[in-house]
Structure formats: C-alpha cells, structure tokens
Amino acid sequence: MFYPEPIAKLIDAFSRLPGVGPKTAGRLAFHVLRMKEDDVLDFAKSLVSVKRNLHYCSVCCNITDVDPCRVCQDKSRDASVICVVQEPKDLVALERMKEFNGYYHVLHGAISPMEGIGPDEIRIAELLKRLGDDTVQELILAMNPNVEGEATTMYISRLVKPFGLRVTRIAHGLPVGGDLEYADEVTLSKALEGRRELS
Amino acid sequence: MFYPEPIAKLIDAFSRLPGVGPKTAGRLAFHVLRMKEDDVLDFAKSLVSVKRNLHYCSVCCNITDVDPCRVCQDKSRDASVICVVQEPKDLVALERMKEFNGYYHVLHGAISPMEGIGPDEIRIAELLKRLGDDTVQELILAMNPNVEGEATTMYISRLVKPFGLRVTRIAHGLPVGGDLEYADEVTLSKALEGRRELS
Numbered sequence: 001m002f003y004p005e006p007i008a009k010l011i012d013a014f015s016r017l018p019g020v021g022p023k024t025a026g027r028l029a030f031h032v033l034r035m036k037e038d039d040v041l042d043f044a045k046s047l048v049s050v051k052r053n054l055h056y057c058s059v060c061c062n063i064t065d066v067d068p069c070r071v072c073q074d075k076s077r078d079a080s081v082i083c084v085v086q087e088p089k090d091l092v093a094l095e096r097m098k099e100f101n102g103y104y105h106v107l108h109g110a111i112s113p114m115e116g117i118g119p120d121e122i123r124i125a126e127l128l129k130r131l132g133d134d135t136v137q138e139l140i141l142a143m144n145p146n147v148e149g150e151a152t153t154m155y156i157s158r159l160v161k162p163f164g165l166r167v168t169r170i171a172h173g174l175p176v177g178g179d180l181e182y183a184d185e186v187t188l189s190k191a192l193e194g195r196r197e198l199s
Numbered sequence: 200m201f202y203p204e205p206i207a208k209l210i211d212a213f214s215r216l217p218g219v220g221p222k223t224a225g226r227l228a229f230h231v232l233r234m235k236e237d238d239v240l241d242f243a244k245s246l247v248s249v250k251r252n253l254h255y256c257s258v259c260c261n262i263t264d265v266d267p268c269r270v271c272q273d274k275s276r277d278a279s280v281i282c283v284v285q286e287p288k289d290l291v292a293l294e295r296m297k298e299f300n301g302y303y304h305v306l307h308g309a310i311s312p313m314e315g316i317g318p319d320e321i322r323i324a325e326l327l328k329r330l331g332d333d334t335v336q337e338l339i340l341a342m343n344p345n346v347e348g349e350a351t352t353m354y355i356s357r358l359v360k361p362f363g364l365r366v367t368r369i370a371h372g373l374p375v376g377g378d379l380e381y382a383d384e385v386t387l388s389k390a391l392e393g394r395r396e397l398s
Contacts, residue, residue: 018227026288027217031217037250046209048240051234
C-alpha cells in the first residue's frame with residue numbers, strides 16, 4: 001500500500017510461504033534489497049531451477065536432477081530391500097543415518113480420506129511395478145507415525161500380500177504424532193532395528 | 200549433501216535469509232517444489248525486480264520505482280515540515296498512522312561508531328541540501344529510541360542549528376529499546392504529539 005510496487009510484490013511473495021507472516025515477509029524483502037545483485041540473481045535462478053531441473057526418478061519417484069536418481073544408480077546397494085517413505089525429506093533423514101543399504105520408494109504423500117488423498121493420488125502403482133520380478137524380498141514401510149501414515153501402511157501391506165514378500169514396518173520408537181523428518185539418528189536407527197512383520 | 204543439487208542450492212539460498220535456519224530453509228524449498236511454475240517465476244522475477252527497479256528518491260532518499268517518489272510528488276503535503284527517519288519501513292509506519300502531512304527524509308541507518316557507521320555513511324548530506332531555501336521550517340527527528348538513534352538525533356540537531364529551524368523530536372512515548380517499525384498507531388501518534396524542542 002505505502003511501499004513501491006516491486007517491494008510490495010516481493011513482500012507478498014514471501015508472505016505466501018508457509019510460516020512467514022507479513023512482518024517477517026517485510027523483513028526478508030528489505031534484506032533482499034540490501035543483498036548483492038549477484039546473490040539475488042543466484043537466488044532467483046535457484047528458485048526457477050528447482051521447478052525446471054528437478055523431475056521424479058523413473059524408478060523410485062524421488063526428486064532428482066538425473067534419471068534414474070543417484071540412489072537408484074548405486075549398484076552397491078542391496079536390491080532385495082525397498083524402504084517406502086512418504087516424502088523426499090524422509091529419504092534424506094534415513095540416508096543421514098548411514099545404516100540402511102537398500103533402495104527406496106517415495107510415495108509423495110499418504111492416504112488421507114480427510115484431505116481427499118486416495119491410493120491413486122500417491123505413487124503406489126509405481127511401487128507395485130517394482131515388485132514384479134523376484135529381486136525384492138523385503139518391503140520396509142517407513143511412514144510417519146500418525147493416522148495417515150498408519151492407513152497407508154495397512155493399505156500397502158494388504159495390497160502386496162499376493163507377492164509373498166516379507167513386509168515390515170519401522171518400530172514405533174518414533175514419538176507418535178511427530179515427523180519422521182525430524183527424528184534423530186539414534187531414534188531412527190532403533191526404529192529400523194525393531195521392525196516387525198505385519199500379521 | 201543427499202539432496203539433488205538444485206534443491207540443495209535453494210535450501211542454501213533460503214538459509215542465508217535472516218532468521219531462517221536449515222530446517223526452515225528445507226521446508227521452504229520443498230514448498231517451492233510444490234508451487235505452480237508460474238508462481239515460482241513470479242517470485243523469482245519479483246526478487247530480481249526489487250534489485251533492478253528500485254532506486255533511491257533523489258529528494259527524500261526513500262526507495263522508489265519512480266523519481267521523485269510518490270510522497271515527494273504529492274503537492275498537497277505541507278512543505279514546511281520534514282520528518283527524518285532511519286529506514287523506509289519507518290516511513291511506512293508513520294504513513295500508516297494517517298496523521299502526518301509533511302514530507303520525509305530517509306537516512307538509511309543511524310550513526311553507530313560500534314559498527315563503523317559515521318555521519319558520512321547515512322544520507323545526512325542530502326538532508327542538508329533540502330534545508331538550503333526557506334521552505335522548510337520544522338525538522339522532526341523520528342529516530343529509533345536506542346543509542347544509535349539518540350546519537351543521530353543529537354548530531355543532526357547540532358548540525359542544522361545554523362539554519363535557524365525549529366528542530367523537534369518525537370516524544371519518548373515509544374518503549375525504549377524497541378523498534379519504531381513495530382509501534383502501534385496510537386503510540387506513534389502520542390509520540391508525534393508530545394514532540395519537544397531541542398534546547
């Protein structure tokens with residue numbers, strides 16, 4: 001209103017980000033005004049680059065700039081295990097632990113009837129395709145420990161029953177209601193150790 | 200490290216912003232990934248536009264996309280009063296009050312020997328130029344109520360003494376140690392009312 005249009009627009013853009021209110025947005029916009037032009041250009045480029053250069057891996061559906069992604073390209077991993085996670089951030093959290101040596105599958109969400117997200121909205125079909133041959137022997141379900149994650153775990157475990165795989169879930173060592181992404185390495189490691197077969 | 204390069208770069212760019220830690224930066228970057236491409240392009244454009252299309256007003260030194268700025272162009276204002284503020288955000292805070300009808304001067308900082316900011320680093324010379332003719336009769340100093348603002352107030356009030364102006368300061372109705380930008384309209388209005396002549 002009282003700001004010149006370019007900065008008003010930037011404040012508006014910042015305030016659309018999650019957790020950024022109008023005052024924080026103003027502070028960020030004025031910070032940008034004081035940044036070096038090259039740094040601002042880099043920032044702008046990296047914004048666009050994320051949208052233009054990132055795609056989904058044709059194997060595991062993780063976000064990647066090469067296809068297949070770096071994890072799927074890594075032949076030293078154990079092809080008999082696939083760990084299913086909700087989000088790319090969850091994969092990163094598990095990788096940070098440096099203990100899991102199988103492959104991943106990223107669902108990009110969880111089943112949530114409340115939000116109108118059914119099994120077709122997340123990458124379950126792509127997961128089933130990967131179970132076609134006999135390579136995969138264990139499926140580790142590492143959903144977030146909340147209602148949606150639970151629903152997704154149950155749905156997938158029933159769906160893949162005909163494949164005769166070992167289907168496990170990471171243990172409820174994670175604090176219920178929390179986010180997998182923020183769990184520390186030890187908790188994650190304990191959760192992976194304590195996984196149990198779905199009856 | 201585990202993220203594909205484009206998103207790692209964006210996380211890095213976000214985490215350089217003030218008050219944004221690595222986890223918030225990650226959340227923001229993944230939010231961008233889920234935004235519509237057009238919205239991301241707009242965001243990137245507004246970032247660059249702030250650097251490229253905003254300049255300093257040749258009269259009051261406020262940031263503006265037109266020169267002189269919209270306030271300085273407004274002939275209905277009282278040319279006999281100039282209100283001196285530290286930052287463009289302070290000007291916006293005063294404008295929001297809708298009570299002040301004079302012109303402004305934006306210093307872009309305050310004198311701070313601790314940070315090596317002397318009178319030459321802020322827009323004091325530009326202010327003196329505006330006092331050359333007899334149009335301006337009162338100078339209202341509206342600095343932040345802290346050590347730097349105080350130093351700037353005293354410096355300017357002594358500097359402009361030869362011009363024979365009425366030099367006032369907004370009252371200390373503002374909570375000391377706070378930021379002018381965040382004061383509510385009533386407090387600002389009281390502060391403006393209670394201004395007193397510097398001896």
